[in-house]
Amino acid sequence: MQPSRRDDAASSHSAAAGDARTMAGYSADTYGRAFADVYDDWYHDLSDVDALAALVDGRAPVGAVCELGVGTGRVALAITARGRRVIGIDVSAEMLEQLAVNDTGRTIVAVRGDMVDDLGSATHGEHITAVVAAYNTVFNLHTESRQRALFASVASVLAPDGIFIVEAAVPPSDDDHGTTVGVRSMTTERVVLSVARHHGDDHIAEGHFIEFTDGDRVRLRPWSIRYLTIAEIDQMATDAGLVLESRLADWDGSTFTPGADNHISIYRRPT
Numbered sequence: 001m002q003p004s005r006r007d008d009a010a011s012s013h014s015a016a017a018g019d020a021r022t023m024a025g026y027s028a029d030t031y032g033r034a035f036a037d038v039y040d041d042w043y044h045d046l047s048d049v050d051a052l053a054a055l056v057d058g059r060a061p062v063g064a065v066c067e068l069g070v071g072t073g074r075v076a077l078a079i080t081a082r083g084r085r086v087i088g089i090d091v092s093a094e095m096l097e098q099l100a101v102n103d104t105g106r107t108i109v110a111v112r113g114d115m116v117d118d119l120g121s122a123t124h125g126e127h128i129t130a131v132v133a134a135y136n137t138v139f140n141l142h143t144e145s146r147q148r149a150l151f152a153s154v155a156s157v158l159a160p161d162g163i164f165i166v167e168a169a170v171p172p173s174d175d176d177h178g179t180t181v182g183v184r185s186m187t188t189e190r191v192v193l194s195v196a197r198h199h200g201d202d203h204i205a206e207g208h209f210i211e212f213t214d215g216d217r218v219r220l221r222p223w224s225i226r227y228l229t230i231a232e233i234d235q236m237a238t239d240a241g242l243v244l245e246s247r248l249a250d251w252d253g254s255t256f257t258p259g260a261d262n263h264i265s266i267y268r269r270p271t
């Protein structure tokens with residue numbers, strides 16, 4: 001599997017306990033610790049967040065929005081810029097520290113916690129009409145049961161008629177067990193290599209960005225994901241009582257067509 005937006009992105013993770021194929025030592029906050037200092041530099045242009053915010057506003061025009069894995073606020077800031085209340089939950093202290101730097105107007109209600117276990121308390125008393133999981137955030141949970149639990153948690157906090165927006169990569173085929181090494185960036189004084197491996201049987205893709213700076217130490221930036229097919233995501237949503245409303249190829253609203261690299265799936269909680 002080549003380093004790609006999917007790998008680069010997917011990033012995070014969640015508790016690795018019991019996940020035999022996830023790299024040793026990886027836990028829920030590993031990604032944030034490894035990427036918070038470079039996240040905005042590396043990923044600021046991942047997607048059109050103004051279009052994302054407009055889409056959220058159009059599909060759920062009232063009430064509060066909750067972003068799972070809010071990170072440095074890349075997405076949430078675009079939504080609050082439209083005057084919407086956003087509660088952002090993230091397990092990483094480092095990511096939330098960077099969010100505090102970026103959110104100079106203190107527009108985001110940032111909560112440190114686990115997006116499965118702490119979603120109820122983070123959103124308690126709020127009329128949540130949209131929950132957003134951007135950039136493969138669902139894949140940061142490393143077991144099927146945790147991913148299923150996330151859909152149940154989201155369904156339990158959504159107001160009737162509220163929506164759950166899931167942005168995710170379309171995964172590689174399960175028979176791909178490749179290991180890849182590539183170059184992410186290179187100057188005369190610094191090179192960032194990307195190493196990745198893929199356990200198709202377990203739906204685990206993981207790797208490191210390895211940063212070598214001349215005369216300085218080596219910096220490892222680990223990431224690990226458990227990816228899901230579109231059909232699996234649909235099933236988890238259905239099992240949580242959510243109904244697929246539409247599937248898009250991008251935040252501008254282009255219709256998803258098979259073969260696309262990413263999808264944006266919008267599920268609604270029935271009234």
Ligand SMILES: C[S@@+](CC[C@H](N)C(=O)[O-])C[C@H]1O[C@@H](n2cnc3c(N)ncnc32)[C@H](O)[C@@H]1O
Nearest residue numbers: 012032069071074090091092114115134135140
């Ligand atoms: C790929 S980043 C996406 C950040 C942001 N949503 C964006 O699109 O730019 C995934 C985020 O999820 C967070 N995260 C990972 N596992 C989590 C968990 N179990 N609960 C809450 N946040 C988690 C990470 O710390 C990280 O900030």
